[in-house]
Amino acid sequence: MVIRLAGHGVFCLAALLLAGLGSMALGYQFGAMWGAIAIAALVVATAAALWLWFGRRRLAGAGALVAILAVLAVWWGGVSPSNDRDWAADVAHGVTASIDGDILTLRNVRNFDWRTEHDGVARWETRTYRLSDLDSLDVFTSVWDSPAIAHTLVSFGFRDGRHLVFSAEIRRERGEEFSSIGGFFKQYEMVLIAADERDIVRLRTNYRKEDVSLFPVDADDRFRRALLMSYLDYGNRLAARPEWYETIFSNCTTVVYRLARTLAPGASLDWRILFSGYLPDYLYDHGYITTTLPLDEVKKRARISAIGQQTPANEDFSAAIRSGPVATLRPSAATTTGAVKGP
Incomplete structure (x- = not known):
């Protein structure tokens, strides 16, 4: 029975x-x-x-x-991802790249002039950078609701003052809204966006009113360059072979982890990768960001939304958000002995 x-x-x-x-x-x-x-x-x-x-x-x-x-x-x-749909304007193009010696050429770098959080003047640019000028690495976290969940962006700085941000995002079709549940059921493709900070970070600080923080990463030249190459390779692969966005296993933060683990095979899987609002805690515990201050103080100094909102549109946005308290988190030449080492 x-x-x-x-x-x-x-x-x-x-x-x-x-x-x-x-x-x-x-x-x-x-x-x-x-x-x-x-x-x-x-x-x-x-x-x-x-x-x-x-x-x-x-x-x-x-x-x-x-x-x-x-x-x-x-x-x-048989439900396969595609690169050929009627995409929303802000994810219409994914970045692709080519390298000729020291010259890096990026196609489809987003540099929108936003008027509201949903409307902006679209600009997709082709830009060139010297790889030998790669100078800094920063991680942005952007919290919009629950403090446990944040969008993660990675920014590479160059000696000429320019900053290039990479963001793995859902590729929405025109008129489509995001659904975390839909992310379990192949509703969205993944797209790698490369953008100017004045576009992609300012959109979050000034128009979406999200709580954005900037964490300078203590990394050496080899690691920065290798990580940049990983992003470029990922962008080229997505252009050739699209992938699905998956709410847990392939999202903005797990992509960061997957790329970082390629460079540092010993990196361990951590619950803070999934609950991305705690990514700074993970970076702090592993010495990837400054540990000369208590973690709560590091987080306090890293918050840049107020600075972004106070910066006039005609000023250098990247320079402005790196002024003030966050400047004290920047690794100095004297602290590079603890930096993340490249392969």
Whole structure:
């Protein structure tokens, strides 16, 4: 009796999970009308499997459930990412790069002039940099709601004063809104955006009113260059072979971790990679940012939103956000013995 009840329970749970997850996948992929039709068909098929099972035709019921799973699995495996959709303006292009000796050429560097958080003058630029001028590495975190979750951006500074920011983002279609649940069901592709700080950081500090912090990373020249090369390679690979954004396993912070681990194989997986609002704690514990001050003080000095909002549009935004308290977090030549070492 107990075994029979347990069997019924397991079968019902499997059917409910299959119907629930399958319905969500169908809904996100097919939209309202066709999604409703597909979900209805799935519910009817699952109900039929349950009817067979409880009608004492358990083998047929189990076979029907397996068949439903197989059909969904084949369909799901065929849902492929694409670079060819009607994209939202701010993610219309991913960065690609080429190198000729010391000269780095980047195509599709975003440099929008934002008027509101949703509207701006679009500018996609081709820029050149000297790799030998690579001079600094910074991590930005941007919190918009829960302090446990932050968007992560990585900025490379050059001796001519320019800064280049990389941000792994969801690639929304025009009119599409972000859904963390949708990120589990292949709703969005991933795109690597390279942008000017006056665009991508100022958008967050001045228009979205997010809580943005800047953490200078104590890294040597080899590490900075190797990490930059990893981002460039990732951008080129996405252009050739698109990938899905995944809420947990492939998002803005796990991409940072994956790239960093390529350069430092001993880096350990940490819960603060998933709860990206605590990424500064992770960086602090591993000595990637200054540890000469208590962590709470480092976080306090790293906050730059107020400075960004006070900086006139015609002033050097990158220079402004690096003035004030955050300037005391910059690694000096005297502290590079503890820097992250390159390969």
